[in-house]
Structure formats: structure tokens, C-alpha cells
Amino acid sequence: MITLALAAGCTDSTDGVATPGGQDGPGTEEPGPTGDPAESESSTEPTVEIPPRPEDLSLDGVKPCSLFTKAQLTQLEITDPPTPKTSSGYFEAPGCDLEIATVETFRSYEVLTVTEEGIGPWLSGKRNVEAELSEVAGFPAATYWLRGAEGNQAMDCATAIDVAEGQQLMVTADNDANRSFALDQLCQMAENAAGMAIQTLQTVR
Numbered sequence: 001m002i003t004l005a006l007a008a009g010c011t012d013s014t015d016g017v018a019t020p021g022g023q024d025g026p027g028t029e030e031p032g033p034t035g036d037p038a039e040s041e042s043s044t045e046p047t048v049e050i051p052p053r054p055e056d057l058s059l060d061g062v063k064p065c066s067l068f069t070k071a072q073l074t075q076l077e078i079t080d081p082p083t084p085k086t087s088s089g090y091f092e093a094p095g096c097d098l099e100i101a102t103v104e105t106f107r108s109y110e111v112l113t114v115t116e117e118g119i120g121p122w123l124s125g126k127r128n129v130e131a132e133l134s135e136v137a138g139f140p141a142a143t144y145w146l147r148g149a150e151g152n153q154a155m156d157c158a159t160a161i162d163v164a165e166g167q168q169l170m171v172t173a174d175n176d177a178n179r180s181f182a183l184d185q186l187c188q189m190a191e192n193a194a195g196m197a198i199q200t201l202q203t204v205r
Contacts, residue, residue: 046123048133050162051140057163057198057205059113064096066204067111067169067197073098076109076193087112091170098193107176109193114168119160136161136191137198143187152179157186159194169197 065082073082076098083097091114098109122131122142131144141161145154158172171194173186181189 044121044124044126046120047125048123050120050123050133051135053140053162053164054138055202056165057169057201059115059163059167059169059201062094062113062201062204064094064111064113067096067200068098069200072196072200075196076100078109091116105176105178105180107181108174109190110170110172110174111193111197112170114160114170116166117168118166119162119168122160134159134191137195139163139198141191141194143191145183145187150183152182154179154181154183154186157183157190159187159190161194161198163198163201169194169201171197 063084065084068076068078068082077100078098079101080099083099085095085097087093087095091112093112093114093116095113096111098111100107119140119142121127122129122144123133127144128147129144130147130149131142134141134143136159139161141159143157143159145157149155152175154175156172156174158170160168160170163169171190173190173193175181175186
């Protein structure tokens with residue numbers, strides 16, 4: 001699914017909500033985002049107040065693989081060309097895989113442009129994730145991971161950024177085959193890569 005971003009921009013995490021109770025995990029395939037599409041609107045209301053975004057950056061028509069410049073891909077140590085995809089998990093959304101493969105290990109990022117839901121449900125406590133309200137490049141975000149994951153046992157960590165009403169830019173950082181990265185490292189990597197994507201998105205919006 002979806003590693004180490006050496007630079008990125010303004011990312012910061014603040015304490016938020018962490019009382020989930022759904023079914024899957026933070027990514028979109030295995031284990032995949034959680035939540036029941038049939039959930040009532042009230043059941044997915046966030047339990048923390050989400051700050052206003054500094055501006056609206058619509059994801060309509062945006063191709064996820066176009067959100068990283070060559071320089072940014074180098075910073076992320078991406079070794080293979082970005083691969084477009086369509087999410088097969090909770091969201092039917094355009095996606096992109098950024099892969100880092102070596103002889104010893106493999107790790108990757110997944111990027112999704114979700115136009116059917118904002119970040120609120122991740123902070124509702126109704127999904128099988130532990131989540132906290134964070135900030136990426138000045139935008140409110142939800143950083144979350146599979147409930148019960150800790151230390152180097154975490155498969156991945158995701159950051160979903162509130163870019164526009166009912167839309168989120170989601171970046172997931174996947175651990176490598178040897179589980180070399182601790183959970184806090186994965187979350188920082190996801191936020192760093194997401195910050196880069198926001199920087200690029202601001203130049204085209």
C-alpha cells in the first residue's frame with residue numbers, strides 16, 4: 001500500500017479524537033478505509049472542532065499523480081514512475097501509487113483525491129481507526145492509523161487533508177517489508193508527502 005519524506009512543508013499534529021470502533025484500517029485496499037456508506041450523517045460528525053481551511057482547493061478533475069513534481073519525487077526517494085489507479089476500497093476515487101523499491105525492501109505511498117466525503121468521519125470515533133486532528137501546510141487534517149497498531153507493527157498511517165467542502169486529499173505511507181518504521185515515523189512521512197501535494201495543488205488552483 002503506501003514512506004520517508006525528508007522534507008515537506010508545514011506539518012504539525014495536535015491532540016484530537018482517538019476513540020474508533022468500526023471495521024477496517026487507514027489505507028484503502030488492505031485493510032482499507034473504514035465506515036459504512038449507509039451510516040447516518042449524524043453518526044459521522046467529528047467529536048472535535050475542525051478549524052477553517054485557509055482556502056478552498058477543489059480536487060475536481062485533479063489527477064493524483066500530477067501532484068508531485070520531479071524534485072518532490074526525488075525528495076521522497078521515489079524510484080519508479082508514479083502509477084495511476086482507481087481505489088478499490090471504501091472510496092471510489094482517483095489514486096496514484098508512489099513506490100520505493102530496492103533489493104532489500106519495499107515501501108510506498110498512496111495518494112487519493114476524494115470528492116465524496118470530507119475529513120469529519122475519520123474524527124467521529126465511528127471507524128476502526130485511532131485518529132487525531134492535525135495540520136498540514138496550514139490546512140486542517142485527520143491523521144489516523146488502524147486501531148491497535150503501535151510501534152513497528154504498524155502497516156501504514158494516513159493523513160486526510162480538508163481541502164474543500166466535502167473533499168479530502170488523502171496520503172498513506174506504507175511501512176516496508178521489514179517493518180523498519182515506527183508508527184510515529186509513518187505518520188510524519190504521510191504528513192510530509194501530503195504537504196508536498198498541497199504545495200503543488202496550490203500552484204494549479
